[in-house]
Amino acid sequence: MNLKLRIWRQSGPHAAGRFVEYQAPGISPDASFLEMLDVVNERLIENGEVPIAFDHDCREGICGSCGLMINGVAHGPDPGTATCQLHMRRFKDGDIITIEPWRARAFPVIRDLVVDRSAFDRIMQAGGFVSANTGSAPDGNAIPIPKDAVEQAMDAAQCIGCGACVAACPNGSASLFTGAKITHLGLLPQGQPERERRALGMVLQMDAEGFGGCTLFGECQDACPKQISIETISRMNRDFLRAMLTLRPASTGAAGAG
Amino acid sequence: MDLNSRTPSGPIQQKWDRHRFELKLVNPANKRKYSVIVVGSGLAGGSAAATLSELGYQVKCFCFQDSPRRAHSIAAQGGINAAKNYQNDGDSIWRLFYDTVKGGDFRAREANVYRLAQISVNIIDQCVAQGVPFAREYGGLLANRSFGGAQVSRTFYARGQTGQQLLLGAYQALEKEIARGGVVMFARTEMLDLIVINGRARGIVARDMVTGKVQSHVADAVVLATGGYGNVFYLSTNAKGSNATAIWRAHKRGALFGNPCYTQIHPTCIPVSGEYQSKLTLMSESLRNDGRVWVPKQRGDQRPPDQIPDADRDYYLERKYPSFGNLAPRDIASRAAQEVCDDGRGVGPNGLGVFLDFADAIKRLGEDRIRERYGNLFEMYQRITDENPYRVPMRIFPAVHYTMGGLWVDYDLMSTIPGLFVIGEANFSDHGANRLGASALMQGLADGYFIVPYTIGDYLAGAKLEKVGVDHAEVIGTEGIVNERVLRLLAVHGRRTVDSFHRELGKLMWDKCGMARSAEGLREAIQLIPALRDEFWQNVNVPGSDAELNQALEKAGRVADFLELGELMCRDALHREESCGGHFRVEYQTDEGEAKRDDERFAYVAAWEWRGDGAEPCLNREPLTFENVQLATRSYK
Numbered sequence: 001m002n003l004k005l006r007i008w009r010q011s012g013p014h015a016a017g018r019f020v021e022y023q024a025p026g027i028s029p030d031a032s033f034l035e036m037l038d039v040v041n042e043r044l045i046e047n048g049e050v051p052i053a054f055d056h057d058c059r060e061g062i063c064g065s066c067g068l069m070i071n072g073v074a075h076g077p078d079p080g081t082a083t084c085q086l087h088m089r090r091f092k093d094g095d096i097i098t099i100e101p102w103r104a105r106a107f108p109v110i111r112d113l114v115v116d117r118s119a120f121d122r123i124m125q126a127g128g129f130v131s132a133n134t135g136s137a138p139d140g141n142a143i144p145i146p147k148d149a150v151e152q153a154m155d156a157a158q159c160i161g162c163g164a165c166v167a168a169c170p171n172g173s174a175s176l177f178t179g180a181k182i183t184h185l186g187l188l189p190q191g192q193p194e195r196e197r198r199a200l201g202m203v204l205q206m207d208a209e210g211f212g213g214c215t216l217f218g219e220c221q222d223a224c225p226k227q228i229s230i231e232t233i234s235r236m237n238r239d240f241l242r243a244m245l246t247l248r249p250a251s252t253g254a255a256g257a258g
Numbered sequence: 259m260d261l262n263s264r265t266p267s268g269p270i271q272q273k274w275d276r277h278r279f280e281l282k283l284v285n286p287a288n289k290r291k292y293s294v295i296v297v298g299s300g301l302a303g304g305s306a307a308a309t310l311s312e313l314g315y316q317v318k319c320f321c322f323q324d325s326p327r328r329a330h331s332i333a334a335q336g337g338i339n340a341a342k343n344y345q346n347d348g349d350s351i352w353r354l355f356y357d358t359v360k361g362g363d364f365r366a367r368e369a370n371v372y373r374l375a376q377i378s379v380n381i382i383d384q385c386v387a388q389g390v391p392f393a394r395e396y397g398g399l400l401a402n403r404s405f406g407g408a409q410v411s412r413t414f415y416a417r418g419q420t421g422q423q424l425l426l427g428a429y430q431a432l433e434k435e436i437a438r439g440g441v442v443m444f445a446r447t448e449m450l451d452l453i454v455i456n457g458r459a460r461g462i463v464a465r466d467m468v469t470g471k472v473q474s475h476v477a478d479a480v481v482l483a484t485g486g487y488g489n490v491f492y493l494s495t496n497a498k499g500s501n502a503t504a505i506w507r508a509h510k511r512g513a514l515f516g517n518p519c520y521t522q523i524h525p526t527c528i529p530v531s532g533e534y535q536s537k538l539t540l541m542s543e544s545l546r547n548d549g550r551v552w553v554p555k556q557r558g559d560q561r562p563p564d565q566i567p568d569a570d571r572d573y574y575l576e577r578k579y580p581s582f583g584n585l586a587p588r589d590i591a592s593r594a595a596q597e598v599c600d601d602g603r604g605v606g607p608n609g610l611g612v613f614l615d616f617a618d619a620i621k622r623l624g625e626d627r628i629r630e631r632y633g634n635l636f637e638m639y640q641r642i643t644d645e646n647p648y649r650v651p652m653r654i655f656p657a658v659h660y661t662m663g664g665l666w667v668d669y670d671l672m673s674t675i676p677g678l679f680v681i682g683e684a685n686f687s688d689h690g691a692n693r694l695g696a697s698a699l700m701q702g703l704a705d706g707y708f709i710v711p712y713t714i715g716d717y718l719a720g721a722k723l724e725k726v727g728v729d730h731a732e733v734i735g736t737e738g739i740v741n742e743r744v745l746r747l748l749a750v751h752g753r754r755t756v757d758s759f760h761r762e763l764g765k766l767m768w769d770k771c772g773m774a775r776s777a778e779g780l781r782e783a784i785q786l787i788p789a790l791r792d793e794f795w796q797n798v799n800v801p802g803s804d805a806e807l808n809q810a811l812e813k814a815g816r817v818a819d820f821l822e823l824g825e826l827m828c829r830d831a832l833h834r835e836e837s838c839g840g841h842f843r844v845e846y847q848t849d850e851g852e853a854k855r856d857d858e859r860f861a862y863v864a865a866w867e868w869r870g871d872g873a874e875p876c877l878n879r880e881p882l883t884f885e886n887v888q889l890a891t892r893s894y895k
Binding site for chain 2: 012028034057064065081087111130135137144147
């Protein structure tokens with residue numbers, strides 16, 4: 001199939017960006033979206049041009065590296081699909097495809113389609129863990145956990161940290177990402193001792209990074225390649241509220257520092 | 259070189275306990291005076307960095323991805339083994355040890371494997387404590403499933419995303435330590451060389467992939483946890499970024515390379531569909547618990563699979579290996595698939611595929627149970643192939659998946675360069691010539707959580723290290739070599755892309771050093787690879803500059819190293835005149851086509867020593883002795 005691409009090119013974080021048009025003839029419908037970009041890049045290099053930078057790694061929808069706005073939709077038209085698992089058979093011959101990076105204040109562009117998502121790591125540092133140092137664990141079966149609780153926790157734990165939720169949100173909120181981790185750990189007995197500190201620390205960090213607030217548009221769960229539910233945001237809000245009410249100011253600072 | 263594995267003496271059950279007691283300790287107040295560099299943030303690197311920091315060491319951790327959470331351990335699907343015997347089916351530490359030694363075709367170091375089996379139980383406990391959501395039964399206790407190469411159910415899992423959940427556990431521990439100030443994380447930073455001072459590993463030279471700045475980092479010890487080198491084949495189940503540069507640079511600085519030819523070809527991957535193909539996707543081996551593998555009995559049978567009656571189907575694994583059936587180990591299942599395809603009975607557009615059929619399981623258990631077990635894998639399959647595996651059998655074919663070879667390490671996981679530790683897939687590991695399913699996650703976490711944190715203390719306590727700074731002559735010299743190489747890649751201005759070289763190397767490796775190897779083919783490859791390497795350095799086209807994010811430049815450096823490593827793999831495969839595990843030499847097989855080991859001549863670890871560009875590498879041998887498991891022909895019949 002033959003395609004026309006409009007791709008965002010930006011040579012560096014402080015440079016001005018713009019759309020550049022490329023022809024992509026002879027693309028196999030069985031190729032993945034990123035393989036289509038590989039083909040375009042090979043041709044650019046052969047013509048002495050600089051290839052398009054984009055993040056990718058596992059190419060099987062689990063590492064969370066890739067993430068493109070495709071015709072204005074995070075990860076493209078297929079629900080529950082990361083960009084790397086989107087295949088060209090989803091498009092038609094002659095289509096014009098617009099490809100942009102994630103756009104959010106907290107995700108500055110590094111180059112072309114590559115953005116800086118390190119804010120997600122800092123949110124995790126603010127409490128997205130169970131403090132269980134190596135060696136201190138009891139037997140794995142010492143604490144039975146209801147199957148339903150684990151399954152629900154797993155639904156949330158599947159988050160791949162790609163950032164599509166932020167890119168899709170009109171407010172640029174990271175609530176689905178943050179809520180998913182708070183839900184995963186909050187549903188398990190292992191996560192209880194730090195549950196409130198965690199919610200407080202992560203939410204405050206999310207705000208500090210410049211992500212917007214959640215006003216329940218629900219775009220995030222539609223864009224999420226793992227189809228994580230916005231119910232996780234309700235859980236986050238509940239835990240955050242409880243933490244605000246129960247944790248005294250002296251310890252809120254400690255929670256923020258992890 | 260005198261290779262000393264420093265394996266402790268005494269009965270195998272007591273070696274690790276005794277050794278831990280004998281290891282020198284660094285007292286808690288002194289630990290903070292020592293610094294350790296960990297390269298890689300997967301299961302091995304992430305768990306090691308977090309644990310070393312918990313102990314009080316100053317840790318710097320490096321990864322080339324934009325976050326440590328993206329290391330390729332994340333893609334492991336099926337599960338992690340542990341000798342818990344929760345299922346009461348007769349499992350034990352001894353049985354896991356035995357299965358692993360046998361599964362590795364008697365080419366692993368017994369004492370290491372025993373320790374791995376011992377530690378396996380602690381790993382599960384640790385991960386549960388971190389909040390890893392392992393699958394559970396209705397009573398709330400942990401669930402298990404069986405996996406290839408074992409007759410007990412000892413595999414713990416989190417749907418088809420076990421690697422993801424274990425890695426996120428390690429990643430969260432790592433982030434906790436970063437927040438505490440114990441670990442400084444360098445993401446999007448790639449190690450390009452090892453700094454060796456007075457014979458000891460003292461740091462790395464790394465490139466900031468965003469700014470292009472090349473910078474040195476010094477420390478008291480270096481841990482490499484940079485994964486395997488399956489991408490030497492271009493097409494593999496590895497992530498696109500997975501590469502051998504860190505271990506290859508260390509090899510060229512004096513670390514011996516163990517068993518480079520031991521490659522695992524995984525039997526259940528989605529077949530190649532076209533020239534543009536950039537990677538191969540694994541379908542978890544756990545599918546073989548319920549899926550039945552078959553091809554038509556007749557060549558050229560073009561009927562749709564559901565119209566081929568049972569009588570015309572060859573369930574070749576069940577036929578050839580009745581006691582293990584579809585759960586035969588990976589190397590055996592892969593070779594059997596290749597054989598039926600070579601026989602002209604392969605399925606799919608190019609005849610390179612076999613069916614993995616769930617019709618019987620769906621009949622027996624219902625579609626819902628199958629969806630519960632494998633739903634995400636079925637979805638992934640459908641997304642890639644546009645076929646619905648609930649209705650038509652999956653098509654699968656073997657693909658390069660894991661490399662058992664890697665840098666040689668002693669019992670303490672230290673390489674032949676003092677102060678350089680190598681863990682996880684990057685070392686030559688405990689898997690011998692073939693890794694069993696669900697053992698990679700176990701090994702990575704055993705090394706990172708429970709072995710290297712102890713053994714590194716013993717090294718530091720006894721090493722008497724002088725202070726070195728980044729102004730040391732050796733540091734500046736190494737940095738200069740790295741810079742010069744980066745500029746040399748950019749200065750070629752040739753006509754071929756990096757990928758075109760990588761594809762050509764990959765095809766060569768797959769044809770000559772893949773599933774079946776012959777002396778003739780390997781000799782040919784040893785001629786062809788250096789020629790390709792020469793062409794690379796004369797004709798590669800790397801656009802852009804060094805002072806920016808330049809993905810073509812990153813790839814070029816990695817492919818340049820693969821072009822050297824590939825040759826070593828072929829040399830190793832040529833010298834090993836036997837078939838064992840993932841290494842199958844066509845000249846050495848039984849009348850029934852099974853691998854024929856030669857224990858008289860080859861019961862050793864081949865540890866190769868770099869002798870300089872253009873010089874033949876030197877072979878060193880670590881003899882393997884089996885005191886606890888009797889050497890026997892591996893049979894899964």
